[in-house]
Amino acid sequence: MIGCRCATCQSDDPRDRRWRPSVLITLDDHTRVLVDTATDLRAQALAFGVTRVDAILFTHSHADHILGLDDVRRFNVMQGRAVAGFGDARTVEDIRATFRYMFDPSTPKGGGVPQIDLHPIDGPFELAGQLIQPVPVLHGARTILGFRVGRFAYLTDCSQIPDASWPLLQDLDTLVLDALRHRPHPTHFTVTEAVAAAGRIGARRTFFTHICHDLPHQATCASLPAGMALAYDGLELTLD
Numbered sequence: 412m413i414g415c416r417c418a419t420c421q422s423d424d425p426r427d428r429r430w431r432p433s434v435l436i437t438l439d440d441h442t443r444v445l446v447d448t449a450t451d452l453r454a455q456a457l458a459f460g461v462t463r464v465d466a467i468l469f470t471h472s473h474a475d476h477i478l479g480l481d482d483v484r485r486f487n488v489m490q491g492r493a494v495a496g497f498g499d500a501r502t503v504e505d506i507r508a509t510f511r512y513m514f515d516p517s518t519p520k521g522g523g524v525p526q527i528d529l530h531p532i533d534g535p536f537e538l539a540g541q542l543i544q545p546v547p548v549l550h551g552a553r554t555i556l557g558f559r560v561g562r563f564a565y566l567t568d569c570s571q572i573p574d575a576s577w578p579l580l581q582d583l584d585t586l587v588l589d590a591l592r593h594r595p596h597p598t599h600f601t602v603t604e605a606v607a608a609a610g611r612i613g614a615r616r617t618f619f620t621h622i623c624h625d626l627p628h629q630a631t632c633a634s635l636p637a638g639m640a641l642a643y644d645g646l647e648l649t650l651d
């Protein structure tokens with residue numbers, strides 16, 4: 412956190428250095444699916460060697476999840492085509508408003524304007540033959556999307572899982588779930604709430620994300636039940 416002198420912010424453990432939440436999923440046919448265009452997208456892509464993005468899934472339109480969208484223009488140049496983006500109707504509308512210059516035909520083309528084909532979604536769809544299952548979750552009062560791909564699910568920014576979404580989370584191998592901090596928060600799970608939800612979902616392994624500086628990596632991991640850990644920037648998983 413800017414200007415903070417707490418133990419986590421001054422830690423030497425690289426896992427306590429945290430960028431904004433985002434994941435990249437590589438499908439069996441090597442299609443690269445990015446979930447959210449976090450504010451730090453450019454730094455993340457450079458740090459972790461992300462050289463291709465074929466599609467983007469947007470969980471919601473909060474600033475920390477979309478403000479890196481302009482840097483997608485580099486992938487447009489390398490791939491020679493627009494990148495498809497998918498989100499719920501409100502998120503698509505918010506992105507069009509936030510990044511008006513990208514979608515305004517009168518914007519001069521010479522300056523490297525990103526080419527994004529936005530598609531509103533309201534249910535499961537296919538990408539490169541892979542079923543993408545949106546999983547609606549509550550983020551405070553707002554319903555946003557998590558995503559399930561095979562036996563992997565990514566639920567960032569979540570304070571409650573609605574009744575209709577639990578069946579979409581059965582038989583998971585790997586779950587990534589919001590766990591902001593210990594103190595209650597109106598729009599994010601606490602660690603206790605996240606552990607309870609993860610226990611009910613019962614994935615083989617669960618990684619918590621969207622964690623704040625209240626949670627030092629090593630000490631927090633040591634306090635979690637078996638099969639649960641904090642995620643960290645650069646974590647790579649092979650998915651079943």
Ligand SMILES: [Zn+2]
Pocket residue numbers: 412415416417418419420624
């Ligand atoms: Zn701090």
Ligand SMILES: [Zn+2]
Pocket residue numbers: 471473550568
């Ligand atoms: Zn949010």
Ligand SMILES: [Zn+2]
Pocket residue numbers: 432473475476568621
């Ligand atoms: Zn967020």
